[in-house]
Amino acid sequence: MAHTEELQALTKAFSGHGIDEKSLISILGKWEPEERKTFRKGNPHLFTEDERQFEKWNDHQVRLLKHEFVRFKNAVVLWAMHPWERDARLAKEALKKGPQAYGVLVEIGCTRSSEVLLGARRAYHSLFDQSIEEDVASHVHGPERKLLVALLSAYRYEGSKLKDDAAKSDAKKLSIAIKNGHNKAIIEDDEVIRILSTRSKPHIHAVYKHYKEISGNNLDEDLEDLRFKETVQCLCAPQTYFSKVLDAALRLDVDKNGKKALTRVIVTRADIDMKEIKVEYNELYGVSLSQKIEDTANGNYKDFLLTLIARGG
Numbered sequence: 001m002a003h004t005e006e007l008q009a010l011t012k013a014f015s016g017h018g019i020d021e022k023s024l025i026s027i028l029g030k031w032e033p034e035e036r037k038t039f040r041k042g043n044p045h046l047f048t049e050d051e052r053q054f055e056k057w058n059d060h061q062v063r064l065l066k067h068e069f070v071r072f073k074n075a076v077v078l079w080a081m082h083p084w085e086r087d088a089r090l091a092k093e094a095l096k097k098g099p100q101a102y103g104v105l106v107e108i109g110c111t112r113s114s115e116v117l118l119g120a121r122r123a124y125h126s127l128f129d130q131s132i133e134e135d136v137a138s139h140v141h142g143p144e145r146k147l148l149v150a151l152l153s154a155y156r157y158e159g160s161k162l163k164d165d166a167a168k169s170d171a172k173k174l175s176i177a178i179k180n181g182h183n184k185a186i187i188e189d190d191e192v193i194r195i196l197s198t199r200s201k202p203h204i205h206a207v208y209k210h211y212k213e214i215s216g217n218n219l220d221e222d223l224e225d226l227r228f229k230e231t232v233q234c235l236c237a238p239q240t241y242f243s244k245v246l247d248a249a250l251r252l253d254v255d256k257n258g259k260k261a262l263t264r265v266i267v268t269r270a271d272i273d274m275k276e277i278k279v280e281y282n283e284l285y286g287v288s289l290s291q292k293i294e295d296t297a298n299g300n301y302k303d304f305l306l307t308l309i310a311r312g313g
Contacts, residue, residue, distance in 0.1 A: 106234055208232070
């Protein structure tokens with residue numbers, strides 16, 4: 001009969017993020033029929049008892065496991081891609097999935113440099129024979145369309161110079177727009193969209209500071225609209241934003257779309273600011289990101305993620 005330790009190890013191999021291929025080979029590969037039957041009976045979330053007296057795979061679990069088996073492959077493919085192609089394909093996938101994935105468009109529009117964002121737009125032309133702007137405009141039908149098109153069309157100034165008076169003026173405009181939100185939805189306010197989509201990141205940081213001086217609250221705390229909240233966080237505190245996305249993706253009850261964020265964030269940030277994200281994650285959640293991945297992910301997928309986050313110290 002199968003040992004309790006082996007049963008537990010194999011159950012874990014099928015659970016979490018990715019599949020522990022080594023355990024499947026070393027344990028499942030050597031089990032006799034009766035041992036495999038014990039495993040099936042001991043995992044009712046994976047197998048159901050058929051009326052004809054045999055244990056059959058739960059179809060839903062089989063579909064989920066297919067995603068888990070390809071998670072490592074997808075991570076490797078994304079990592080090997082040119083960053084421009086990667087962002088173009090991530091944007092296309094987000095548009096296909098619909099509103100629940102539009103945060104990815106905000107990430108791309110707000111956390112990439114102007115040159116990388118321009119490169120992603122070029123790659124989108126090449127891959128899909130249309131511009132990312134026109135694709136967003138044709139797929140997004142809600143009020144967030146105008147903001148998303150503006151963010152993805154941006155080519156922000158990336159120097160350090162800024163005019164503090166202009167930042168104070170923008171902060172006042174944002175404060176007034178938020179206070180008048182009951183009269184005009186902020187998502188439809190062209191002036192707010194202009195500020196967030198065209199101003200340099202140092203300027204937006206200064207606006208953020210002045211806004212708190214004016215209102216007593218942080219700008220993202222006062223913004224109720226999800227897309228605007230994500231936009232401000234990506235522009236002003238990307239390491240905090242990405243830490244929160246990673247934590248949500250590492251929860252045991254996260255759905256398959258939520259799990260994809262783990263691969264996306266680690267692959268896209270490994271060469272950019274992963275060191276800072278790791279520090280922020282530890283401060284927010286009291287555990288290292290590497291330990292959380294060690295506890296949650298499995299197999300080659302886990303090893304690859306740990307290799308990526310170790311880059312740069």
